[in-house]
Amino acid sequence: MPLKECKMMNERPKFIGRLLQGEKMAPLCREFGISRVKGYKVYRRYKQCGLDIPYDRSPAAGNRRST
Numbered sequence: 755m756p757l758k759e760c761k762m763m764n765e766r767p768k769f770i771g772r773l774l775q776g777e778k779m780a781p782l783c784r785e786f787g788i789s790r791v792k793g794y795k796v797y798r799r800y801k802q803c804g805l806d807i808p809y810d811r812s813p814a815a816g817n818r819r820s821t
Contacts, residue, residue, distance in 0.1 A: 769793070770800045 769786055773779065783793040 766796055766800075769796060773797060 765786065769782060772782055779793050779797075780790055783790050786793075788796075
């Protein structure tokens with residue numbers, strides 16, 4: 755796991771808080787060293803789960819099909 759991603763996992767509440775205060779996504783993502791795609795993903799998970807976001811969630815976890 756890249757170091758920047760580990761750092762972001764520790765700073766998600768700060769990132770979300772600043773978004774909720776009205777800061778723009780693109781400048782925040784640059785500051786936190788993540789892509790805008792990742793920023794929107796973090797924000798979407800926050801809206802679904804609150805600040806108790808599953809940090810170690812596998813990217814495939816949401817893509818499983820029931821058979």
